[in-house]
Amino acid sequence: MGLAEHKFAILKIIIIAIVFLFIIGYLIVTHFRTYIINNWTTYRNNPFVVPFAGFLRKDGEKRGFIEFTKHNFKSWHWTLTKGFFSYLIKPIQYILNIITSIINGFTNTLNIFRAQAKIIRKMFADIVQTTASKMANSYSAIQYYQAKLTDLMNRQKAMFQLMLFFADSMKMTLSSLINGPVMGLVHFFPTFGIALLILIAICIICMLDIPFVSWVACPICLICFGKETPITLENGVMKDINLVTVDDYTAKGGQVISTMKFYIGGNKADVYQYRNVIVSGSHLTFLDSTPIRIADIPEARLLNKNPEYLYCLNTENNRLLINGQEYSDFHECHDQTTNQITMSLIIQALNDKKLDITSINRDIPCYQWGIAKGTSIRMKSGRLQAIENIQIGDCLEGGGEVYGIINHLASYQDVYSDGSLTVTGTQAVKKNGCWSRFIELPDVNKVEYPYKLTYNLVTRNHVMVTENGTYLADYLELMENHPVFDMIHNLNLNSI
Secondary structure, eight states: OOHHHHHHHHHHHHHHHHHHHHHHHHHHHHHTHHHHHHTHHHHTTOTTTGGGGGGGOOTTOOSOHHHHHHHHHHHHHHHHHHHHHHHHTHHHHHHHHHHHHHHHHHHHHHHHHHHHHHHHHHHHHHHHHHHHHHHHHHHHHHHHHHHHHHHHHHHHHHHHHHHHHHHHHHHHHHHHHHHSOHHHHHHHHHHHHHHHHHHHHHHHHHHTTOTTHHHHHOSSOOOOOSTTOEEEBTTSOEEEGGGOOTTOEETTTEEEEEEEEEEOTTSOOOEEEETTEEEETTOEEEETTEEEEGGGOTTOEEOSSOOSEEEEEEETTSEEEETTEEEEOSSOOOOHHHHHHHHHHHHHHHTTOOOOTTSOOTTSOOSOOOBOTTOEEEBTTSOEEEGGGOOTTOEETTTEEEEEEEEEEGGGSOEEEOSSOEEETTOEEEETTEEEEGGGSTTOEEOOOOSSEEEEEEESSSEEEBTTSOEEEOSSOSOTTOTHHHHHHHHHHHHO
């Protein structure tokens, strides 16, 4: 048998096998068609199913036999190719993963260095800031003590001058007694005795603090004029300062907007007699239209005994007229910029920051700071007391003894509330460990205030604690010897 006949026989066998396999595949596919369709994702890449994919279309399939078979073949071919290439790129993926890990490690190391650098930078900044603050405070303290030393030296100089005058007068007196006629001595001693008795009687009357009598009687010390200081009103009537209310209008200052009462008692205070007026040494008056502190006036005399109480006022024009002499009120200054600087300096001092007159909030309004009627203040005994009912001598939690009471006319103020606290916008409040004016805090809103007065206190430690634990500064806000007050006094002098 020839090669051609063998080839023909082999071809016949192949054709018969293909036809047989096709028939068998077709029969199997058609027999299991429903099952395969329901499990298409499992059988779609089966070699027996791929050639007959067109017969296994779901009902409603829009693609024809050829298109569906072609699409399935491409999907099967892509699956094989993707699986093959996934094995090929595994070494590359491994290398890329190693590189990625190295980069991530390097990045983490850099982040650690950055965090350490940030800590070191902050530590250095804190050290520099603390050092600068201490240097600034030290400089302010040096200025303060320098001013006090200068004042002390001036007082010592004045005392020595008085001693010289006294020595000269004694010399002249003794010379007059020795060189005068005998009859002059005879008449001198009875007259001197009578004058001495009158002088003793006058001092006794003054010490008994008899109203008006001691005022006229005592030509030497005048130690009891605190509460009887005559304020000239707009209508020309003179009214004792302890009787003045916010309903009164003064001759120079206009309407009274604050009344104040301070307990002095046995405490040492620089209180002077000046032109028949008992007034503190730091108070401002005017000589030839020039502002000057009482303590700086040679004519003013420092008292050895203080009155029990001192009184003061605030007026809309910051002026008072007393015995024809013009004085400032407690607040002194009417200049808005100066008052804004003052309130900003106080907040800086409360927060122990460097005093900087260039760093001010020019949005702060310029009116007195007060607390709404009915605000409950914690007392030292643990009970609560409405601020308008607190009296001089009461003891507060954290603030110590109360020695000053202030009433403000509310129509000259704006009142704000955050829902739990109602005070004026300029009241100093401590929130989250930081002092600020109430109007500067978030979530505060201006409210209608139905009462005539707002209130404030002066305490030994200059703080008050409300019922919910909020800290409020008292009216003075800081200790009286704080260096910031020297700056404020100088600012007021320069702005008047």
